[in-house]
Amino acid sequence: MGAANKTIRMMRRAALPALALIIVGNFAGYAIAGPNGLLAWGGYHRDFLDRKKELVDLEQQRAVLKHRSQLLDPRRADPDMADELVRRDLGLVRPDEVVVPLN
Structure with missing residues (x-):
């Protein structure tokens, strides 16, 4: 159980930065290729x-x-x-x- 707990804790710690990275990537994608973007x-x-x-x-x-x-x-x-x-x-x-x- 120790290895499973360690994996779950690591996933919880990485979830928030991963979510933030997805959100920032989404905004960056729209800023470049969106209907009002650079392209x-x-x-x-x-x-x-x-x-x-x-x-x-x-x-x-x-x-x-x-x-x-x-x-x-x-x-x-x-x-x-x-x-x-x-x-x-x-x-x-x-x-x-x-x-x-x-x-």
Whole structure:
């Protein structure tokens, strides 16, 4: 019985450090390979660059739309732009006419 008791005591003394090692290893694994870990940073950086490009494209589209809306301001509308929109939307373009879109 002495050897069995000695083994049980040794296992009890090693259980707490082993449990702590398992918990720390689990946290370290998530810190490296988890969804927000070190390995995911490359994906975040690529996503950031993609969103930055998308933002530049959207800002360009916004500038074009802002310019078109300024051309259609009722107080000082551009006559050519208004004529083009009215004729196109109402179907008043004759078959022999050529409409050159501004876009």
